[in-house]
Structure formats: C-alpha cells, structure tokens
Amino acid sequence: MEPTKAGVSLVWAVLLSTHVVRSQPGIELTLPRSVNAVVGKGVVLPAAYSTNRRINLIEWSVIDRTNTKERRPVFLFNPNTGVFNSGWNYGRRVHLEEQASLRMDHTRREDAGTYVLKLTTDDLQTTEAQVELVVMVPPTVRVGPSNPHVVTKGKSVTLTCSVRNGFPNITSLTWQKNGVPIERLTPDDLKYKAGSLKSPNLVIRSVDRTDAGKYTCAVSHPATDKDIKSGMSLNVLYPAAIIRISEAHTVPAKESVTLQCIAEGNPLPNMTWTRDGVVMPSKLQSVSGDLRSCTMVLHNARMNETGSYTCKAWNSIDKPDAKPVFLTVGPPAKGLDMSTVAIVIGVTVGFLWVSLCFILLVCYIRRRRHRAEKTKFAFYYNLGKREPNKADEKSEEGPKVPAKPRLSAPMNTGIGTMRKSKKGQERRYAKVLYPYLPIEENELCLQIDDVIEVLEGEDGGWCLGxxxxxxxLFPSNYVSFLKANEGKPVAPPRSGIELDDTGKRSI
Incomplete structure (x- = not known):
C-alpha cells in the first residue's frame, strides 16, 4: 500500500527536523523540531533519551500563546512509581508511548503550539527540549451562486468557488465539467476564463445548451491526499425549435394520413397543429430529455381537407417557432383499396392452403387403404411373378404351356351364336387345376376350381372356353375335363382377384 501525501509529509518533517539535546552530562534527549497533525485525528510527538542516571520524572508541557514565559502542564509521569497525571485541557486524550513519546488522540485546532519535554534525574538534574505541533485543518469548499443555477442561452455566467477555514493554505484549485478538467475541454481558453488558484471563480462566455451540466471546484490541501470538491448543476434555458416535420403528403380520399412534428427546447415546448388559424386535434408526447412530438391524424381524409397545416412550438424563452406542411387529398383510389386487396389475398391463400391439406390427407388415406389391401391379397399379387421354392414346386407351378393352335371359330363370335352352332351337342366343362395369368389379351385368367365352358378343343394344347x-383361350393341361354327368358347373368361389369386361384383373 502506498503512503498518503499527509503521511509522507509527516515522516519527512520528522526526519529532517530531528535534533539532539545534551543539557547535562550523561543525558542525551532526541526530539523532532516540528510535527504535523490533522484535526480530529491522533498524533505522536516522538521523543527518546539515553542516560546512565535514574529518571524520576517525565514532564510534557505547552508554552502559553499569550504569555510565552508560562507553561501549561500536559502530562506528568514518574517511571519509578508509575504515577501519571494529565493537564486539565487534555484529560484522557494524552498518554506516553515507549520511553517518553507523547500520544494525543482526537487532535483539536487549539492543540497547536510549542511542546516542551523535561526530564528530571534522581539527583534533581533536569534536561528539556522543544517540538512544534502544527495542526492542519482541511478547508471548506463552497460553489455558487446557487445549485442548480439557471442561465439563458447567449449570456455569460460566473461560477464562484470559496475556500474557507483551512490551515495551511491550499496548494491547487481547478474546475471540472462532468468530471473532465476545464483545460482539457477548451485548450484555447475562448470559452472559459479564470478558475484557478489565483482566480478561483470560473467565467463561461456566451452560454449555449452544450454548456449545461455539473461543474465541480476541486482543491488540494496538505491535510488530505484526496481533492476536496464541491459541485453544482448549470441549467441552460433556450427557446423552442422545430427540428423535424413531415414532408408534403398526397393521399387519396377516404384514407388516413398522419402528420408529425418534433421540437426541442428548455423548458419543454408546447406544440399544436393548426389550419388557417384553427387548432387541430393532436397528441403531444415527450420523446426524451428536451424533445417533444406532436402528432395529428386525419381519418377518412376528404378532398376539402386539402391545404397547408402548420406546426407551432413555443416556451417561455424568446419567440415561437412554426413550420408549414402542405397536404393534398385527391380523388378516391379506383378499384380495391390496399386493405381490401390484403384481405382477398389472405383469404385466397388460406383457402389454397386448406385445399392442399385436404388433398394430401385424402391421398394419404387412400394410400394406406391400398397398402392394406395389397398386404391382404399379397399371395394373388405375387402369383406367377415370384420364383417357386422347393416346398411348393409341385402344388403351385403349372405344367408347361402348349403352343397355341389356329382356331377355326372367330374370337369375336358371341357365346349365343357359338352355342347354336353346337345345337344337339352336350355342353362340355373343365375345372381349373392350376392358376394361370394371361399373357395376351385373347387368353382367360384362370383360378383354381374355376369351371370353364369348353367351346372348342379337348385333344390337348389350347382350348377355347x-x-x-x-x-x-386357355391351356388344356391346366384343367381337368369333366364327365357328361358333371356338366352343370359349380359356381367358383370369389377371390380377391376380379376381371373387368376387357379381361384385365382388378383389385
């Protein structure tokens, strides 16, 4: 930890002023010439002696200021008996430390003076020495003329700084604005004058709004290592001024229009909107600090509201400020206005979104149903497509398909015509033993246990049925021909595979 300025001054003062007194042979007394103390704090008057004699009395006294020949007792002490006594003006504030040093607590301003240390030996020989106690008093600093101090823009103002009741004198005096030294703000000294140790008062020339703030007078004193400060606020008044206003407007009728005006001033300005001298309804609002805004809204503007609108701002300083803005209200906009267009677009987008979601939902449901049916009839889907394994090689694989014959009967002949051509002959039927999927359009799709009416061919190869x-056509080796007494067909069981009118399968 670094020593304070007061502590360093005290140490150097003690070291430089120490002197040795030899009043009697064999007695050596050491005291400083002076000691600095700060009012209200403790101080030690250091003293030491060396002797081969016996000391019977240690006596501290102070020389009377009004009569230098008289001394007032401060502290008496008998080292042999331990008895001590303090002066009437000191009480318990004083006591001895080490050999003969005098410690004084709560130093007062009137404690300053010349102190004398006297030693008495057993043979009544005496030795004495003096030390000067300097009591330093920190000063009181006051600034003015008032706090806060109000001044109008353009004028000059003097800020006072008075330093009183300090001892010794201050060593420096400076002014600060918002914590920054004045000399750093204007090195050319055109704005500020004085404000120093020789001339404590600070003069501010041609005050403007930027000069507002907190001003502090700071002084340095030996009694403390910190500056002693006193501050005040400077409030600068200036007239109202419009700094922003809406530009000229051209709007169609039946639409809303907003006119806004922003002004500054101290005190805060009053503001209005007028048209041809008539005050218009408006809203006044504080923006920040010394800024205010005034807003006027015309709902469903009409064409006869075309004209010049004036924003006016004023306060108690100087003249008001006014600025106009021209508003043109044209014919109503043709077609849909923007709000209606926005609504239509929103509804359309919403409808399209709902429709898309519905379509996706339907597709999802149908797809799930198709998957379920495909899983249910997986056997029939895969029939004829999968490779047979060894276990079902005999039961599912049909015989080799024979070569197709050339038919005598046309394929497009009706069943009734063909039956008439075979009048008098018994109808022949065949029962399907193996499933068969048609390869060409003129082939029948066969399922196990189907009963086919045979129209032509029973001698092997392909038959017409x-x-x-x-x-x-169907392969004859995939069926078993029935006997005559089995001519009435048995309705085949319905399966998951059906044929449409073209002979194609459907699920």
Whole structure:
C-alpha cells in the first residue's frame, strides 16, 4: 500500500527536523523540531533519551500563546512509581508511548503550539527540549451562486468557488465539467476564463445548451491526499425549435394520413397543429430529455381537407417557432383499396392452403387403404411373378404351356351364336387345376376350381372356353375335363382377384 501525501509529509518533517539535546552530562534527549497533525485525528510527538542516571520524572508541557514565559502542564509521569497525571485541557486524550513519546488522540485546532519535554534525574538534574505541533485543518469548499443555477442561452455566467477555514493554505484549485478538467475541454481558453488558484471563480462566455451540466471546484490541501470538491448543476434555458416535420403528403380520399412534428427546447415546448388559424386535434408526447412530438391524424381524409397545416412550438424563452406542411387529398383510389386487396389475398391463400391439406390427407388415406389391401391379397399379387421354392414346386407351378393352335371359330363370335352352332351337342366343362395369368389379351385368367365352358378343343394344347362373361383361350393341361354327368358347373368361389369386361384383373 502506498503512503498518503499527509503521511509522507509527516515522516519527512520528522526526519529532517530531528535534533539532539545534551543539557547535562550523561543525558542525551532526541526530539523532532516540528510535527504535523490533522484535526480530529491522533498524533505522536516522538521523543527518546539515553542516560546512565535514574529518571524520576517525565514532564510534557505547552508554552502559553499569550504569555510565552508560562507553561501549561500536559502530562506528568514518574517511571519509578508509575504515577501519571494529565493537564486539565487534555484529560484522557494524552498518554506516553515507549520511553517518553507523547500520544494525543482526537487532535483539536487549539492543540497547536510549542511542546516542551523535561526530564528530571534522581539527583534533581533536569534536561528539556522543544517540538512544534502544527495542526492542519482541511478547508471548506463552497460553489455558487446557487445549485442548480439557471442561465439563458447567449449570456455569460460566473461560477464562484470559496475556500474557507483551512490551515495551511491550499496548494491547487481547478474546475471540472462532468468530471473532465476545464483545460482539457477548451485548450484555447475562448470559452472559459479564470478558475484557478489565483482566480478561483470560473467565467463561461456566451452560454449555449452544450454548456449545461455539473461543474465541480476541486482543491488540494496538505491535510488530505484526496481533492476536496464541491459541485453544482448549470441549467441552460433556450427557446423552442422545430427540428423535424413531415414532408408534403398526397393521399387519396377516404384514407388516413398522419402528420408529425418534433421540437426541442428548455423548458419543454408546447406544440399544436393548426389550419388557417384553427387548432387541430393532436397528441403531444415527450420523446426524451428536451424533445417533444406532436402528432395529428386525419381519418377518412376528404378532398376539402386539402391545404397547408402548420406546426407551432413555443416556451417561455424568446419567440415561437412554426413550420408549414402542405397536404393534398385527391380523388378516391379506383378499384380495391390496399386493405381490401390484403384481405382477398389472405383469404385466397388460406383457402389454397386448406385445399392442399385436404388433398394430401385424402391421398394419404387412400394410400394406406391400398397398402392394406395389397398386404391382404399379397399371395394373388405375387402369383406367377415370384420364383417357386422347393416346398411348393409341385402344388403351385403349372405344367408347361402348349403352343397355341389356329382356331377355326372367330374370337369375336358371341357365346349365343357359338352355342347354336353346337345345337344337339352336350355342353362340355373343365375345372381349373392350376392358376394361370394371361399373357395376351385373347387368353382367360384362370383360378383354381374355376369351371370353364369348353367351346372348342379337348385333344390337348389350347382350348377355347367361356368364363365369367368372356370368351378366350386357355391351356388344356391346366384343367381337368369333366364327365357328361358333371356338366352343370359349380359356381367358383370369389377371390380377391376380379376381371373387368376387357379381361384385365382388378383389385
């Protein structure tokens, strides 16, 4: 920790002023010439002696200021008996430290003076020495003329700084604005005058709004290592001024229009909007600090409201400030206005979004149903497509398909015509043993246990038959021909695979 200025001064004062007194042979007494103290704090008057004699009395006294020949007792002490006594004006504030040093607590301003230390030996020989006690008093600093101090823009103002009741004198005096030394703000000294140790008062020339702030007078004194300060606020008044206003407007009728005006001033300005001298309804609002705004709104503007609108701002300083803005209200806009267009667009977008979500939901449901049906009839979907394994090689794989014959009967002949051509002959039927998927359009789709009416061919190869309302070819080695007494067909069981009118399968 660094020593304080007062502490360093005290140490150097003690070291430089120490002197040795030899009043009697064999007695050496050491005291400083002077000691500095700060009022209200403790101080030690250091003293030491060396002797081969016996000391019977240590006596501290102070020389009377009015009569230098008289001394007032401060503290008496008998080292042999331990008995001590303090002067009437000191009480318990004084006591001895180490050999003969005098400690004084709560130093007062009137404690300053010349103190004398006297030693008495057992043979009544005496030795004495003096030390000067300097009691330093920090000064009181006051600034003015008032706090806060109000001044109008353009004038000059003098800020006073008085330093009183200090001892010794101050060593420096400076002014600060918002914590920054004045000399750093205007090095050319055109704005400020004086404000120093020789001339404590600060003069501010041609005050403007930027000069407002907190001003502090700071002084340095030996009694303390910190500056002693006193501050005040300077409030600068200036007239109202409009700093921003809306530009000229051209709007269609039946629309809303907003006119805004911003002004500054101290005190805060009053503001209005007028048209041809008539005050218009408006809203006044504080923006920040010394700024205010005035807003006027015309709802459903009409064409007869075209004209010049004036914003006016004023306060108690100087003349008011006024600025005009011209508003033109034209014919109503053709077609839909912007609000209606926005509503239509919003509704359209919403409808499209809902429709898209609905379509996606339907597709999702249908897809799930299709997957479920496909899983349910997976056997029939994969029939004829998958590779047979060894376990079902005999039961599912049909015989080799024979080569197709050349048919004598046309394929597009109706079933009734073909039956008439075979009048008198018994109808022949065949039962399907193996499933068969048609490769060409003129082939029938066969399922196990289907019963086919045979129209032509029973001698092997391909036969012509009638099944489920369709005439087509089928391989004879995939069926078993029924006997005559089994001619009435048995309705085949319905499966998950059906044929449409063209012979194609559907699920």
């Amino acid at each position: 009638y099944l489920r309302g369709r005439i087509g």
